[in-house]
Amino acid sequence: MKTKLNITELLAKRKLEVNKSNVPLPDKPIIDKPIIDKPALTLAERILAIKQARESNQANDKSEPEPVLKPLAKAIQSVNSVNSSQGMHGEVITYNKEQLEFITMAAEGKSCILIGAAGTGKTTCSQGAIKALINSGNIPALKTDGHKHLVSGAPGIIITAYTRRAVNNSRKIQSEDFKSNCITIHKLLEYAPVYYESIDPETENVKRTMRFEPTRCANNPLPSSIRTIIIEEASMVGTDLAEQLFAACAHPVQFIYIGDIQQLPPVFGRAILGFKMLELPTVELTQVYRQALESPIIRLAHRILSGNPIPVTEFPEWYVPNKLTLHPWKKKLSAEHAAMTLCAFFKGAIDKNIYDPEEDTILIPFTVGCGTIEINNNIANFLARKRAAVTYEIMAGFNKHYFSVGDKVLYDKEDAEIIAIETNHAYTGAKVQKESIHLDYWGHNPKAAEERDLGSTETLVNADMLLSSLASQSTEDRVTQASHSVTVRLLDSEIDSTVSKAAEINTLLHSYALTVHKSQGSEWRKVFVCLHQSHNTMLARELLYTGCTRAREELYVICEPESFIKGIVKQRVKGNTLLEKAEFFKGKL
Helix, strand or coil, X not given: CCCCCCHHHXXXXXXXXXXXXXXXXXXXXHHHCCCCCCCCCCHHHHHHHHHXXXXXXXXXXXXXXXXXXXXXXXXXXXXXXXXXXXXXXXXXXXXXXXXXXXXXXXXXXXXXXXXXXXXXXXXHHHHHHHHHHHHCCCCCECCCCXXXXXXXXXXXXXXXXXXXXXXXXXXXXXXXXXXXXXXEHHHHCCEEEEEEEXXXXXXXXXXXXXXXXXXXXXXXXXXXXXXEEEECCHHHCEHHHHHHHHHCCXXXXXXXXXXXXXXXXXXXXXXXXXXXXXXXXXXXXXXXXXXXXXXXXXXXXXXHHHCCCCCHHHHHHHCECCCEEEEECCCCCCHHHHHHHHHHHHHHHHHCCCCCCCCCEEEECXXXXXXXXXXXXXXXXXXXXXXXXXXXXXXXXXXXXXXXXXXXXXXXXXXXXXXXXXXXXXXXXXXXXXXXXXXXXXXXXXCHHHHXXXXXXXXXXXXXXXXXXXXXXXXXXXXXXXXXXXXXXXXXXXXXXXXXXXXXXXXXXXXXXXXXXXXXXXXEXXXXXXXXXXXXXXXXXXXXXXXXXXXXXXXXXXXXXXXXXXXXXXXXXXXXXXXXXXXXXXXXX
């Protein structure tokens, strides 16, 4: 079995070969070089042109090829070299025509797009492109220029994505010396909290606010040694974040977008992938490999994409132990009863080690009714009671929340964990219950009477602190404050952030159960997709496909037979051509 490619050694070797031939290293990325006079040539025509040039060279005493073909010949040689190499598990890699076309474009330094459904070889293809780029001799060693997260000496190729999980998926398949090049867009841009002070023109009070902003920008650009940026799960990247990334590149950069337009279109606004598909050369992978179809999850995903419904009589045929289960509801249930049944199932699954909240997730189309809110409350409460955690009732505006240290939450669209909860002495609103290990996530505390007397002592101890805090706060601040401050650790950007305003607290959501839309770009070991008849307005082929392909090792679907059929038959992303789908996939304007 062949070990992973040591990319740093390959880069150094390639530079040595170039220097031995007395050819200077390039000062500019390959995208600035002319590739061929006729860019409309097909891949087969390009390879034929190189073959003819080589034959002509041999006939003329091995003279050099025409200068215009040099970069292209180098790229094709790189592709051929990669094509004959072995993969991570010792297998011989053979690329199909579309994959070769993409790798050739990437090796030429062209910005381009690769799209394809699950199992079509996007990951293998992108790895081939990385090797071909390094073999081309046009990728310099990275100089970090003070960047906090990058490592000097690695190749100047960055693999990035919107979510930490998508980045981790890419990092797992890289060699050790290239793992540091896999980084979220937020970390690449070195997002950090920025504090602002402004004067209220009416009250003349100072108002202080905080926002997360990129520290890498036009005035503090990314290192110029970054020559290629590969954006994985590009359908998740909005135009606003993409514009920040473009602004931070003060030098020419090759952008490669990789995505799957069979997934749900974005709900947050406009996706950069849709726009770029209308601007850049796009290669679509359509061949599903036999090895991929050996996975029951991939087979199910492509059956869903086919639009051919799966009746309940076929459910047993799809069952593969510890891989895939299609579990129909035994009878019709109301949304509330279905939610209670699911909550009981997942609490039992935790005790039986069938469901691990740290590694697995639950996906549901809705938030209310048979949705994420009730299931999140049940699981968070169940886990807090198991670890004897203190639970806090937090008042934020007109909303009450219940949190404990150790809870998994989403904050500012990032995965986070609550690491501290403290009383906010600037709060002057309605009284909240005292924190307790007996307080549940619906506000019930059977030991409240026994614990009630403890509250007066805390009030006396903190009286001076409260008066000092109130004196320094504006009237507006006192109104907008929440009863507690919550410190969360953002897992993507590794930043600790403390929030105390009501509006900020209201954005905190438990993340044990997510909507399918929020799951895009992420992957978990085991995924439970839960469907109910009350979700019918949301059910569509793209939603089922997106939910099912979030599972890395095991998929467990709980559904009503007719809901599953409805989801497969109904298609949301319209269009028969790539251009039509790109227009639809740009998202809402």
